[in-house]
Amino acid sequence: MSSISIETNNEKQLTVDEYVRYLKIRDQILHILDNENITETLRDAEESINGLSIDMIIKYSVNKKKS
Numbered sequence: 001m002s003s004i005s006i007e008t009n010n011e012k013q014l015t016v017d018e019y020v021r022y023l024k025i026r027d028q029i030l031h032i033l034d035n036e037n038i039t040e041t042l043r044d045a046e047e048s049i050n051g052l053s054i055d056m057i058i059k060y061s062v063n064k065k066k067s
Contacts (some may be wrong), residue, residue: 002036002039002042002043002045002046002053002054002055002056003056003057004039004042004057004058005055005056005057005058006030006057006058006059006060007027007057007059007060008060008061009057009059009060009061009062010061010062010063011060011062013062013063013064014062014064020031022060022062024062024063026054029055029058038056039055042056043053
């Protein structure tokens with residue numbers, strides 16, 4: 001069965017303002033995935049080939065340079 005998972009690394013490096021913007025961006029991306037029926041599309045693709053499994057990982061990573 002297909003799955004969509006989200007991974008986040010180092011979000012603690014963000015300031016409060018940046019974190020609020022990050023949450024908005026993350027919500028917008030999830031909204032797009034829901035509206036475009038990505039999960040349903042993945043399931044349909046899996047059903048087309050016996051044994052096929054599709055996993056989508058959305059990875060957010062913050063790598064700020066320290067001043």
